[in-house]
Amino acid sequence: MAEVQARIASRAYGPGFRLPSVRAQAQALEVSVSTVVEAYERLAAEGVIASRPGSGFFVAGPVAPLALAKMGPKLDRQVDPLWVSRQSLDAEAATLKPGCGWLPPSWMYEAGVRRALRTLARAESNVLADYATPLGHPGLRQFLSRRLAGNGIQAAPEQIMLTESGTQAIDLICRFLLEPGDTVLVDDPCYFNFHALLKAHRARVVGVPYTPHGPDLEKFEAALREHTPRLYITNSGIHNPTGAALSPAIAHRILKLADISNLVIVEDDIFSDFENTHAPRLAAFDGLARVVHISSFSKTISASVRCGYIATRADWLESLCDLKLATSFGGGQLAAEIILTALTDSGYRRHLENLKRHLTEAMTKTAAKLNALGIKPWLTPQAGMFLWCQLPEGLDAASVARFCLKEGVVLAPGNAFSQSLTASNFLRFNVAQSLDKRIFEVLARALRSP
Secondary structure: OHHHHHHHHOOOOOOOOEOOOHHHHHHHHOOOHHHHHHHHHHHHHOOOEEEEOOOEEEEOOOOOOOOHHHOOOOOOOOOOHHHHHHHHHHOOOOOEOOOOOOOOHHHOOHHHHHHHHHHHOOOOHHHHHOOOOOOOOHHHHHHHHHHHHOOOOOOOHHHEEEEOOHHHHHHHHHHHHOOOOOEEEEEEOOOHHHHHHHHHOOOEEEEEEEEOOEEOHHHHHHHHHHHOOOEEEEOOOOOOOOOOOOOHHHHHHHHHHHHHHOOEEEEEOOOHHHOOOOOOOHHHHHOOOOEEEEEEOOOOOOOOOOOEEEEOOHHHHHHHHHHHHHHHOOOOHHHHHHHHHHHOOOOHHHHHHHHHHHHHHHHHHHHHHHHHOOOEEOOOOOOOOEEEEEOOOOOOHHHHHHHHHHOOEOOEEHHHOOOOOOOOOEEEEEHHHOOOHHHHHHHHHHHHOO
């Protein structure tokens, strides 16, 4: 019954869909025929399916509301990607969140945002109350064009469109380039919300193992041959969750393979401001021919001021702009003004310098405390806020996470990031959220728990 209901919820089975025969279903689920008969009869009694004598069982009713949690590989609801996000966002003030993906509010650019708000309180009424232009604030786009050039990415202001977030940027790109059933490559492991968003677009997701220097090229090339993917979504700066950085050699090889296979690459650069030395950018090597470059400011300025952007080839901007208008209309004029004012504030550079210093100190302290518990980092990142760590042999990250949740600590188990579900003994730690000693006391108890 759960199997059929999950397929209806994920819309794999639509209204009027003929269910597999009793015998075929029994064989597929490795249960008895009588078990399937009983399940189908109960579902029919609940009105979920309907029996047609001589024809079989069919899905009844209208299209089911889309339930992302019931799509894709089965994960314990307590540790799937959407659960991790929900627990972190809904957590009470006393809850410790080493598994979340953002900085503590006190680490953000609060002073700059307050100065921007005071300045904009005197702004003209259109800034405070009107829609933005379709592409977004011209001044911010000009600033971003110069900023991207500093990373070797040549993007004119006319090639940049503002969005309400980095997530919206990826959503618009998926709407623009994907059809249901298209294949998308992701790193394995990768940012868990990539999985959730691609499920919403009914894409077929294929994971490519990630190494300390980028995706495994042999597996990447094999996936291109076998699956003919439309997109590849990655971080080429600081990788989430591993903290790794893309090497120049692998970057060049990826672009050559993309050119041969007609692959479009979405490069999520949201952690750029955390870097001490900039890693290679695919968009810089490619000139935005096959690479779409996206980012936002929710990690360093404010998660409350929602503003991101897409930098891409000029001939795609009009269609992307139409999709933005259709889904969110004009966007946030005030948010763009706040972000531009904060970015050009004299204190932003000092804020980043202090932030990177704090992250380096937190990385050292967190790694030492985890090592003392036998939890080993996969690598030591050069920058950023994430440690991708392996538990002692024989321990399951989901079980550890469930134990810690009861003690008021939200963790991020590895399989939430892994398409292949091969990271069951890994946890991602946010070092900026891991400075409270109670986290390690709870972890120690969890590791000893039977």
